[in-house]
Amino acid sequence: MGENIHIHYRDLRIELSVPEFLEFAEAFERCAPAVKNKIGQGYMDGVLPNTNESNTLTTIALDAPLKHPVKYNANRVSIEENLDGYHIHFRNYKLLFDKRSFDNILQAMNDVVERRGSQRSLDEVLHLIGYNDLEYRLIETNRNASPNTALVEIENKYLGKIKQMFKALTFTSAEDAGVHIFKGSDMEIRVRIGSNKNSGAAISIPAAPFVLLADYLTAMKSAITPKEINLLRLQVLDAFGMVRSGENPYINLDFRSFLLDRANQRVIFQNSTSRYNGDSNQDYAKFSNFLHNIGLFFVKPLKTLFDEQECDTINATFNKYILENVATHPCVNKIYLLGSSTKNNLGKYEVPFIHFDWAKLASDFDILLEIDESHPIPEHWEKKFFTDYSGSYYYHLGDVPHQVASPYTAQYSHIKYFNHLIEAYLFFPSNCNAEVKDKYLSGIKAELIYEKGALPPQKKKRKIG
Known part of the structure; x- marks a missing residue:
């Protein structure tokens, strides 16, 4: 309280005269017990988002119009830059924004001004449904007819909100055999009620410049490269x-x-x-x-094979790394080289291969270690998960120090990239399945490249240690 009465709530300030405040306080005091009673009966916020149905809303009180008009700055609009950020004054409200939020507000206002009164396309309207957090399934569209048409399916709880949205867009509304029909300028959108348990199961997507990524991937899952x-x-x-x-x-x-x-x-x-x-x-x-x-989790990009000389260099670097950084640990009894890593088919991916949150620039190396549990394993070896098919635990042991150039590493610089990731299966005799492990090694024709205490045979090219 100073020049007048201020209510501060987060970034909002409201200026009130004494009569306005007393009117506000009286309404709050009158409504608070009823609201608390609802909460005591088990009310929880966020359970029915964007439904706006009459049976999900409770009006505690409705005081309209208020008895006392706005006293301070009833017709004021101003924008100020201050030490604590940007102020937007509207009537007796003041909103405080940091620079990022203020820039977003300006951009949003600019977009509204630019689009005010302009024609909306069918795809933009469909996008607005999702942008308003209304889950829907796009059943069909027809952009070749006049008017353009679309059929979407929503759950019944979203019907009230979607009606409000189309009313705000000045669409007319009608109902025919349980299907709600909304008509705008040269377009007609029909909305039917369904379970919509899989909102991502759209069979087509809007052709608008911006679409939801999830919708796009779902629709294009069979065609995407x-x-x-x-x-x-x-x-x-x-x-x-x-x-x-x-x-x-x-x-x-x-x-x-x-x-x-x-x-x-x-x-x-x-x-x-x-x-x-x-x-x-x-x-x-x-x-x-x-x-x-949707079947897009493990998709390898094309790979350009290295020439024989480059492969020999990479293999030599790998062998050196294993000898110096893996085989030297007393916990390692045996090291097997697995599957394709036993062949000279090393290469560079045309774009980074994303698997889980790993970005691989080129071929990795797969190995299996049999562990001597009387010795601890190195702390920097990264345990990921257990694999049933190998009967062992999956780890990352490091990256072969052979640089792979890629233009994407600078463009997307907030990612850890791997040149030649060393992926390892660690077999612990006490809690892993030896039968499954042996069957796995046999099935992929694994090659033993290191055995603790054994003399290094000279015949096999890949033997190390």
Whole structure:
């Protein structure tokens, strides 16, 4: 209380005269017990988002119009730059923004001004449905007819909100045999009610410049190229890196919010007004699970093979690395070279190969170690998970120090890249399955390249130690 009465709530300040404040306080005092009673009965916020149905809303009180008019700055609009940020004054409200938030507000206002009164396309309207957090399934579209038409399916709980959205777009509405019909300028969108348990199961996507990345990947899962999917995943992984490094902690890491600029295959990440405070590992795992469910989790890009001389150099570097950094540890009894790593088919990927959150620039090396459990394993070996097919635990042991040039490492610099990742299966006799391990080694024609205490045979080219 000073010049007048101020209510400060987060970044909002409201100036009130004495009569306005007393009216506000009386309404609050009258409503608070009823609201607390609802909470006591088990009310929880966030359970029914974007439904806006009459049976999900409770109006505690409705005081309209208020008895006392706005006293301070009833017709004021001003924008100020101050030491604590930017102030936007509107009537008796003041909103405080930091520079990032203020720039976002300006851009949003500019977009509204530029688009005011302009014709909207069918695809833009469809995009607005998803942008308003209304989960929907796009059943069909027809852009060759006049008017353009679309049929979408939503859950019944979203019907109230979608009606409000189309009303705000000045669409007319009607209902025919349970299908809600919304008509705009040269377009007609029909909305039917369904379970919509799999909102990503759209059979087609809008042709708008910006579409939801999840919708695009779901619709294009059978046609997308290995290069395209890995470049899209590279951008997503880089965004997670920006948040984790603190360079841009405002990115929304919910993959369902990611947009795609189809013209140049650029993923667009939306910024929040507050810093990210979620679990980035969990959010990335959700994106990985989504890719797994649509069959796009493990897609290798094309690989250009190195010539024989380059392969010999890489193999020699690998052997040296294993001898000096793996075989020297007393916990290692045996080392097997696995599968394709036993052949000279090393090469460089045309784009980084994204698997989990690993970015591989070129062929990796796969090995299996039999462990002597009387000695500890090195702490810097990274345990990932157990693999049933090998009966062993999967680890990362490092990167072969043979540099692989790639233009993407500078463009997407918030990612840890591997030149030739050393992937290892660690077999611990006490808790791993020897029968499964032996069958796995036999099936992939693994090659024993090191055995503790054994003299190094000279006949086999790859033997080390």
